[in-house]
Each structure stands twice: as C-alpha cells, then as structure tokens.
Amino acid sequence: MATVAFIGLGVMGYPMAGYLKTKGGHDVRVYNRTTAKAEKWAAEFGGTACALPSEAATGADFVFTCVGNDDDLRAVTLGANGALDGMKEGAILIDNTTASAEVARELAEACAKKGCGFLDAPVSGGQAGAENGVLTVMVGGDEATFAKAQPVIDAYARMVGLMGPVGSGQLTKMINQICIAGLVQGLSEGIHFAKKAGLDIEKVVEVISKGAAGSWQMENRHKTMNAGEYEHGFAIDWMRKDLDIVLNEAKRNGATLPVTALVDQFYADVQAMGGNRWDTSALLARLEK
Ligand SMILES: NC(=O)c1ccc[n+]([C@@H]2O[C@H](COP(=O)([O-])OP(=O)(O)OC[C@H]3O[C@@H](n4cnc5c(N)ncnc54)[C@H](O)[C@@H]3O)[C@@H](O)[C@H]2O)c1
Ligand SMILES: O=C(O)[C@H](O)CO
Structure with a gap:
C-alpha cells in the first residue's frame, strides 16, 4: 500500500481516485478546487480531503493530477501551494491530464530539480472507462520510474503502455x-x-x-x-x-x-x-x- 495524492476530481478524476482506494488499497488524499466535491469523495471512499494541492502531496509516494489544460496543470503543480511544494524527494508525479508535450517536459524538469520522478500519463476510454476502472493509459517517461508507478496506475486501467521518453504519452x-x-x-x-x-x-x-x-x-x-x-x-x-x-x-x-x-x-x-x-x-x- 502506498500513500497517494489525487488532484482534480472531475468527470474522470473522481472515479479514478476511487479505484486507487477501492481496488489499489492505497491511502488516498484528494484535492479539488470545489472543496465540497473533495469532501463528498472522502465520505464516499474513506480517504482524506485536503485544502491545498501541496497539503495533499505532502508525504505522498505518488501524486496524480487530472485537471483541464496546461495552465490548470501548472497552477496545481508549480503554482503557489502547488503539489511540488509538498512533494518529498523520490516521490513521483503522474499527470493524467490531456496536455501538451511541452508542459510535460517542463514538469519533468521541475520534478528532477526536487529529486522527484515524472510521468505524463493521459488516458482514453471516456467517462465509462473511468467509472469502470478500465482506462487505457499512454505513458511518457523513463523505464525505472514507469516500473515503480505501473502497479499503482493499474488500479484504474486495463492497458498501460510506456510509449517513450517524457512527452511521448501526450x-x-x-x-x-x-x-x-x-x-x-x-x-x-x-x-x-x-x-x-x-x-x-x-x-x-x-x-x-x-x-x-x-x-x-x-x-x-x-x-x-x-x-x-x-x-x-x-x-x-x-x-x-x-x-x-x-x-x-x-x-x-x-x-x-x-x-x-x-x-x-x-x-x-x-x-x-x-x-x-x-x-x-x-x-x-x-x-x-
Ligand atoms: N471526460 C472524458 O471523457 C475524458 C477522457 C479522457 C481524457 N480527458 C481529459 O482529462 C482531463 C479532465 O477531464 P474531465 O472530463 O474530468 O474534466 P472536468 O472538467 O470534469 O474536471 C476537471 C477538474 O479539474 C479541476 N481544475 C481545473 N482547473 C483547475 C485549477 N486551475 N485548479 C484546481 N483545479 C482545477 C476542476 O475543478 C475539475 O475537478 C482533461 O484534460 C480532459 O481532456 C477527459
Ligand atoms: O479517448 C477518450 O477517452 C476521449 O477522446 C477523450 O479524451
């Protein structure tokens, strides 16, 4: 069991975070812009609702993000009280947002400076795929980081593929x-x-x-x-x-x-x-x- 943070409980993130708890058996802490949604999630799945991305990421082994676009992603990771503020050395940031390959490379560099790993890991399979825990996950990153993260990602996926270096998932x-x-x-x-x-x-x-x-x-x-x-x-x-x-x-x-x-x-x-x-x-x- 790992300590996992999940940031962004939208159509996709809400059920994905749920599978990390129910199927993965991890200790899950969630952050959402609308706090009520995080509280609802915590009541439903038995995890912890956090007030800030940095708070959710503190002490986590894996930090997942699934927000809207590049700017949203920068805000919840690199911005004030963003996930990187809380991440410990050796933690891995796994981004499930559909974003650009450029922002993936930018985040990989920021993570490396903190001694953390990074994978871009956008998903396919739609709302139904997320709700049934059968998403396809296309990952960019190095093999060692992928090997550590894949068993955790498996909780919400039926196909997880390492496509090449950072950016290749996007x-x-x-x-x-x-x-x-x-x-x-x-x-x-x-x-x-x-x-x-x-x-x-x-x-x-x-x-x-x-x-x-x-x-x-x-x-x-x-x-x-x-x-x-x-x-x-x-x-x-x-x-x-x-x-x-x-x-x-x-x-x-x-x-x-x-x-x-x-x-x-x-x-x-x-x-x-x-x-x-x-x-x-x-x-x-x-x-x-
Ligand atoms: N819905 C789908 O079928 C689907 C399928 C595959 C991939 N995606 C991709 O997954 C991502 C999420 O999609 P979704 O359908 O869950 O979207 P959504 O709009 O339902 O949810 C987005 C979540 O991100 C949060 N968010 C956005 N900007 C934020 C910010 N600046 N700070 C804090 N929180 C912020 C919102 O509060 C919300 O919880 C998108 O990149 C989308 O393209 C969606
Ligand atoms: O592949 C999917 O799930 C849809 O195209 C949304 O990204």
Whole structure:
C-alpha cells in the first residue's frame, strides 16, 4: 500500500481516485478546487480531503493530477501551494491530464530539480472507462520510474503502455484524438443519414457495429446520439483544447491533418450553439440544426 495524492476530481478524476482506494488499497488524499466535491469523495471512499494541492502531496509516494489544460496543470503543480511544494524527494508525479508535450517536459524538469520522478500519463476510454476502472493509459517517461508507478496506475486501467521518453504519452494521446475526430463526424453523418432514410438506428447499429464500421464511439454513443442527449461524457471545450494542442504540434512536426482541422471548426459551431459542455458526439446536433 502506498500513500497517494489525487488532484482534480472531475468527470474522470473522481472515479479514478476511487479505484486507487477501492481496488489499489492505497491511502488516498484528494484535492479539488470545489472543496465540497473533495469532501463528498472522502465520505464516499474513506480517504482524506485536503485544502491545498501541496497539503495533499505532502508525504505522498505518488501524486496524480487530472485537471483541464496546461495552465490548470501548472497552477496545481508549480503554482503557489502547488503539489511540488509538498512533494518529498523520490516521490513521483503522474499527470493524467490531456496536455501538451511541452508542459510535460517542463514538469519533468521541475520534478528532477526536487529529486522527484515524472510521468505524463493521459488516458482514453471516456467517462465509462473511468467509472469502470478500465482506462487505457499512454505513458511518457523513463523505464525505472514507469516500473515503480505501473502497479499503482493499474488500479484504474486495463492497458498501460510506456510509449517513450517524457512527452511521448501526450504525443500518443494526440494520435488518439486525431483518430477520434474524423470518426465521430463519420458516425454523426451515418446516424443523420439513417434517420433521413427512415431506418431503425438500433437495428442498423446492431448489425454494422459487428462489421468493419464498428467503434467504441458507435457502441457507447449511438443510443444517446439517437435520443439527442449530450449532457454527459467528454466536453467539447476539452476536445477543442486537445485539437488545438494537436494542430500546434502538427505545425512543428509537419504532419498534414485536413480532416482534424475541419472537425475542429465543426466543434466551434457546436460551441456557438451553446454546447461547450456537451459530449463530443454532439456533432450530430450540428447536422440536425
Ligand atoms: N471526460 C472524458 O471523457 C475524458 C477522457 C479522457 C481524457 N480527458 C481529459 O482529462 C482531463 C479532465 O477531464 P474531465 O472530463 O474530468 O474534466 P472536468 O472538467 O470534469 O474536471 C476537471 C477538474 O479539474 C479541476 N481544475 C481545473 N482547473 C483547475 C485549477 N486551475 N485548479 C484546481 N483545479 C482545477 C476542476 O475543478 C475539475 O475537478 C482533461 O484534460 C480532459 O481532456 C477527459
Ligand atoms: O479517448 C477518450 O477517452 C476521449 O477522446 C477523450 O479524451
């Protein structure tokens, strides 16, 4: 059993921290910007709610973060009363936020100066993956740090892969988002077409999901898309943040991403419809407008 801190109890962090306690059996201390959420978590899982990231990190062997974007991450780690203020020598910071590869390298350097380890460890599998403890975790860092952290990460994951040096986890997550962007638009167009054709969506999906068109998005999202329900899941604001990271990285490495850039603009349209916190499958709502 280790002492673990978890910072950021959102859609993903709340259940992930829960698995570190229930499945991992660790002593878990949590911090959240809205204190009531941390207190709710502590009452539900039996851990400790802390008032500051530095307080949660004090004495912890592993410190997890899962916040919104690069700036949020800097605030809870490098900022005043941030996690690094509390971390002891030898502790490991594991960042589950989807962020840039640059901020990963920045944090690795700051951790090294304190004698701490760092892994960038963004996740995939959505809200359902977090709630069921079956996330895919793509990790950047060195092998020795990874070997120490993997058994702890395992508590909320079914696949954990070391992808290369620091930043490689975030680069892999960028590929994940590139693959998803065009796919969700395709799925939206398929369901839109099926409705116009007067077909039974459930029946269509039951059949084609077992063929070459099947996907996580199709399995997990077709029912809510068909019902026009989008108040759950992975927020469009976060997807636009991710696609911005992707498109900036592509400028640096010379990759050509025409569909990703187009779908990013489709998401801007959905934001203009008031869909900032809607699930990314709301691309269908744009077609039905
Ligand atoms: N929701 C998904 O399906 C999903 C899937 C994979 C990856 N992600 C990524 O995981 C991260 C978290 O996503 P989420 O859906 O849980 O988001 P969320 O908005 O539900 O939660 C974000 C959490 O971060 C905290 N936070 C943000 N900025 C902060 C700051 N400056 N100081 C303190 N706390 C701060 C918020 O209070 C909240 O608890 C994002 O980077 C997202 O892109 C989300
Ligand atoms: O992979 C996922 O879970 C979604 O794309 C959110 O990042």
